[in-house]
Amino acid sequence: MSSYLELSARERLAQLFDAGSFTEFLPPKARVISPHLAQLDAPVAFDDGVAVGRACLDGRTVFAAAQEGGFMGGAVGEVHGAKLVGLLRRAIAERAAGVVLLLESGGVRLHEANAGLVAVSEVMRAVLDARNAGVPVIALIGGANGCFGGMGIVARCTNAVIMSEEARLGMSGPEVIETASGVEEFDSRDRALVWRTTGGKHRYLLGDCQELVADKVADFRAAAIATLDRLQVQETALSLAALEAEQDMLARRLDRFGTLEEPMQIWAALGIAEPRSLPLLEAGPFVEQVAAHRIGAN
C-alpha cells in the first residue's frame, strides 16, 4: 500500500481519485511558470508547484489541487496562488460536488513574497466563497513538508481537515521560531517535540483536524469520501452560530491549556491516562483510545 507521504503531488492525485479521472487545468505543457524566479536565478517548474483540475471521487465530480512539496517546499507565489483561486472559482461556476485540496506548503514563497502574501489572502477568500456557494472544501495534509504559514490558515478555512499521523499543521515552522526566539524557545532538532506540537495526533485531539488516518493513500481516500458524504447534508457556509461556537471552543482551549508548556500536559489535562503512550499508537487504535477525550469535531 502506498505511503501518502512519499508520493509526489501527481502520484497522490492519480491514486487518490478514481483511476484515470484527473483532468488537469493549465498542465505542464501549457508552460505557465512564475515570472519572478528567473531574476533570482531560482529554478522554475512548469506547473509552478501545484497541479489543479477536475477528478472523480467515488463517482462524484470534484475539483482538486495538489501542492508539490518537492518544488520550493510547496510555497505559494503569484501563479501558484492564482491556480488555486481559478480552481475554486471554477468549482463554484460548475457547481462541483466538492473541492479537495492536497496541501503541502511552507506558506508564502519568499522569492515573490508580496505577490504570494496577496495570493494567500485571495485563496482564503476563494475557499470561503466556495463554501458560501454550497461547495464543500476539504483539506488533506500528509506530506513531508507539512502545512504552514498562510496555507496553515487556509486549511482551517475549509470545512474539514484530514491528516495523517505523520502530518504537521501550524503557522510558523520550528526553524523559523528557533531562528527568531532561540533554541530554548523551540528546538527544531527535537523531532519528537516538533511532532507533539504540530503533528496530526495533537491537532486531532484539539479538534483542529476532523479525521486522523494512517499514512496510506487508500486511507486518505476513504476518509475524503466519508467526509464529502457527511458534508452533502450539512450547511457548508459560514454562519454566526457556527463562528460563535468556534469562538467559545477556542476561548475554552486558551482557558484550559494557555498556561501549559508541553503538548503532553494538554493530553493529560484532556483526561488521557497515559499520554506518553500516544506517540507509539497506530492511527486506528489511537483514534479508538482518545475518542472520549478529544475536543468535539466541529
Added chain:
Amino acid sequence: MDWNTIASALFPRGHDITERDLFLSGTAQVGETRVAVVGTTGHAPIGVEIALAQARFILQTVREHPGRPILILVDTVGQRLRHRDEMLGINSYMAHLGKCVELARRQGHPVLGLVYDQALSGGFITSGLMADACYALPDSTIRVMGLPAMARITKVPEERLTELAASNPVFAPGPENYLRMGGVREIWQGELGAQLEAALAELAPVDERAALGLARGGRKFAQPVIEAIMAGRDVLAS
C-alpha cells in the same frame, strides 16, 4: 505612529476607541454613520489572545449592530513566534479571525482595512487583507519579512535583493508595491476623515485584487491565470 493621532485625524467627529494590551476597539463617528473600529497598535505580535479578541469584537458587532461598517486598524509585526502559540494552534485562531471578517462582510457590514504603521505576513492576511478593501498611509511598512531574513532563506545575497527591491514590487517592502499588486486599494494622503468617508461609499463586494494588480502592472500573471482556468483555456492569452 501613535494610534491616538491617527484616530483624531480619521474621526474628527469623535470616537471612543480604547487600547488594552496592544488591542484596539471601540466605535467612531464617520459622517452620519457609526463605525466599529478594531485593530492593534505598538507593532503587536499577533498571538492567540489578540486574534481571539479581534474575532470576539467582530462577532459582537455582527450580533448587536447589523450592517454597522467595520474599520480594521493594522499595526503588527506578524504572528507571535512562540512554541506555546503553535502548540495551541495559532493558525486556527488566525483562520477564525479571517472567517469572522468574511462573515461580517457576508452579512452586509462594509469592512475596511487601514495599514497605519506596520503590516507583516500572518498578522496582515487575516485582518486588513480580508477586508472588502485595504488602504495604507504613505509612511507605513508592508512586507512579508525583512531583506536580511529573506536573503538567509532564499540564499540570494542581501545586496542583490536590495538592488532588485529598488525596481521589483514583488519583494520590496512598502505600500506603493502593494498598491501596484492590487493588495492595497489606495494610499491615503491629506484629509484622512474625508478619505475614509469616501471609501465607505464605494466598496466592492467581490475580490478584484488580481484584476487591479494587472491593471496597475504589479501582478501581470494572476488575473490571466485565473481567467484561463475559468474559461478552460490551456494557453494564456496574454
